[in-house]
Structures are given as structure tokens and as C-alpha cells.
Amino acid sequence: MNRTARLYALVEELRAAAPRPVTVAALAARFEVSARTVQRDLQALMETGVPVRATTGRGGGWSIDPAMTLPPVRFTADEASALVAALAAADASAPYAGAARTAAQKIAASMTGPATVAAQELAARIVTLPARTAQPVRAAVERALTDGTVLRLSYADAAGRESERVVEPAGLLTADGKWYLIAWCRTRRAGRGFRLDRITAATPTAEQAPPHDLAALLAGSSAADAARPTALAPLATAP
Structure with a gap:
């Protein structure tokens, strides 16, 4: 059994036993590998966000929250x-x-x-060039969108002129391989699009932003006919 298959099998073994913990020794015997290998595999699962956890003491071992894991997915x-x-x-x-x-x-x-x-x-056949968007900028934009909070930006336009903006995020637009934050700009008192790779700094705030309709902010712009990607439709309409 290769490591990828064993990681999947470990998850399923823990899921089947949940909520009862399983010892490393039992897992090692089940997959015919060393206890050290099992420990490394469990650590790898934790690092990828799989909700496995260890409990110590009598009756301890490793367990998983079945509500937070995926059942087998049978893709074509x-x-x-x-x-x-x-x-x-x-x-x-x-x-x-x-x-x-x-x-x-x-x-x-x-x-x-x-x-x-x-x-x-x-x-194994796909490669990509390094990203140009700074990680702290992207993280701040993600947080503001998720939390619905006001964001402070330092932004450089196409000519390289920098300005400071206070914005109320409304959504994201992707076009021609570029990503834009669509927001109500308090500085310009209008809806604006900010290309993520031109945001030189972004600072989240604790201030809640008023809700804005994304289509309304795009109305009258070159992106007025933007539509939700069809691949996202099932998510957007899910109960």
C-alpha cells in the first residue's frame, strides 16, 4: 500500500472506530508498518487540516471527528x-x-x-509561475470578505500612482486571469474595482461594513455583464 492510499485508509479506520480512540500500536499492526510511520502519517493528516487528535492516559489513542471528514468520494x-x-x-x-x-x-x-x-x-504535468500578490494582502482581503469588515488599502493604479482608500468589500471578480476586489470606496464615494496585485498594503479593521449588492456596484462599468461562474451555482443555491 502506497502512502497516499494508507493516509486515506487511516482516516477511514479512525472514522469507523469514532468516537472511540485507536492506539498507534493497533494502527501499526493493522497496516503492517512501524509505529513511527503511523505517527508520521497522523502528523501529516493533522497538518493538512484533517480533524484527527490524540488523547493521552488510560484508554487514549487517536480519534477523528466524523462530522468534519469526507466519506469516500467516487469521482470519474x-x-x-x-x-x-x-x-x-x-x-x-x-x-x-x-x-x-x-x-x-x-x-x-x-x-x-x-x-x-x-x-x-x-x-505531475502542471506547473505555474510564482504569484505576484503579497500573501499579507491576500490574507487581509480574505478576512475582510469573510468577516464583512471595512478594509484600509494602499493602491497603485495602472500608471503607478498610489492612493490610500477605505473600502467596504462586496465581492470578488475574476477576469483574464486577474482578480479584483469589488467594494464601495469611501474615498471616492462610489463602487470601485481594485486589482489584487496592485494593492500594496491592506489593513483589516474591526468595523462592520454595510452590505452591498455586487451587481449594483458593477452596474455601468465594463464588468456590468459579469455572471456567477456556472461551477459555483450549486454552492450558491445550496440550502
Whole structure:
């Protein structure tokens, strides 16, 4: 059994036993590997966000929260390849790229059969250039959007002129491989789009931002006909 398959099997073994913990010795015997190998695998699962945890003392061991894990996902080979390509497009400059990577690792650990092979083979054939958006900027934008808070920006326009802005985030726009924060700009008193790779600094605040309709802010602009990506429709309409 290769390591990827063993990581998936470890998750399923812990899920089957949940909420009862399983000892490292029992897991090592189950997969016919050393206790040290099991410890490394469990640590790797923790680092990718899988909700495994250790308890000490009598009756202790490793356990998992079954409500926070994925059941086996039976993708077709084409679906697995499409997932890999989509995740590759969400490179390090894209919003929520870090969370996308950990989500991908969880999905990969839950895939079975030919889909796993197809995903691995395609992933080995995709490369990307380094991101230009500074990680602290992206993190601040993500936090403001998630928390619905006001954001302070230092922004350079296409001519390189810098300005300070206080904005109320409304959403994200992607076009031609670029990402834009769409927000109500208090400085300009109008809706504006801020290209993420031109934001030189971003500082989140604790102030709650009023809600804004994304379509209304885009009305009258070159992005007025922007539409929700069809791939996101099931998420946007989910109960």
C-alpha cells in the first residue's frame, strides 16, 4: 500500500472506530508498518487540516471527528482531472488559495480507484509561475470578505500612482486571469474595482461594513455583464 492510499485508509479506520480512540500500536499492526510511520502519517493528516487528535492516559489513542471528514468520494477520471486543473488555476495569488490547497488535500485523501491515478498523473504535468500578490494582502482581503469588515488599502493604479482608500468589500471578480476586489470606496464615494496585485498594503479593521449588492456596484462599468461562474451555482443555491 502506497502512502497516499494508507493516509486515506487511516482516516477511514479512525472514522469507523469514532468516537472511540485507536492506539498507534493497533494502527501499526493493522497496516503492517512501524509505529513511527503511523505517527508520521497522523502528523501529516493533522497538518493538512484533517480533524484527527490524540488523547493521552488510560484508554487514549487517536480519534477523528466524523462530522468534519469526507466519506469516500467516487469521482470519474475526467472529474478528478477537472478538479486538478481547477485547483491549479487557483494559484497562490488567488483569494482563499491556502484554504483551497487544504481542501484539495482532504478531497485527494478521500478519492478512490482510477480517479486517484488520473489526478496524480495530471498533477505531475502542471506547473505555474510564482504569484505576484503579497500573501499579507491576500490574507487581509480574505478576512475582510469573510468577516464583512471595512478594509484600509494602499493602491497603485495602472500608471503607478498610489492612493490610500477605505473600502467596504462586496465581492470578488475574476477576469483574464486577474482578480479584483469589488467594494464601495469611501474615498471616492462610489463602487470601485481594485486589482489584487496592485494593492500594496491592506489593513483589516474591526468595523462592520454595510452590505452591498455586487451587481449594483458593477452596474455601468465594463464588468456590468459579469455572471456567477456556472461551477459555483450549486454552492450558491445550496440550502
